[in-house]
Amino acid sequence: MKLILTGLISGIISGMGIGGGVILIPSLVLFSDVAQIQAQGVNLVVFIPSAIIALLTHKKEGNLDSKYNKKIIIGGIIGALIGSILAVKIEENNLRKYFGIFLLAVGIYELIKKK
Structure with a gap:
């Protein structure tokens, strides 16, 4: 149940465009005894379906500006690519x-920040 609740909160935050990993990774490390590198890997797997749903919703609402998409x-x-290579080479505590x-x-x- 704890993991479902973590996934739900992470999905809501992710769907808002804030980044569900902010909730998911610390929750897995602190409350589920998952190693940091594994939590980051789980975050990437969870991100894919969450991102697809959020992308379709934001596209439907007209919140995408294609002039930025390709470069980003x-x-x-x-x-x-660089981050994943670094992540597996850095000691877990660091x-x-x-x-x-x-x-x-x-x-x-x-x-x-100023508004």
């Missing part, structure tokens, strides 16, 4: 720390 997709593919620092930085940015 190319950069995203290259970044995902990976966890880097992820925490990233989340903290994003949170601080969101708190102080």
Whole structure:
């Protein structure tokens, strides 16, 4: 039940475009005794169907601007390749720390940014 609830909350956040991994990865590591690298792998598998549903919904609502898509997709593919290679080479404790620092930085940015 715990995993279904985690998936539900992660899916809602993902569908909003915020990034369900922000919820999913820490939840798996803290509450399900899953290794950080495995949690990140699970996040990628969960992301695919969630992203497809969210993409179709946002497309239907007219929230996609195709002039940005191709360049961002190319950069995203290259970044995902580099990131996945790095992730499997970084020690798990360091990976966890880097992820925490990233989340903290994003949170601080969101708190102080101007509208």
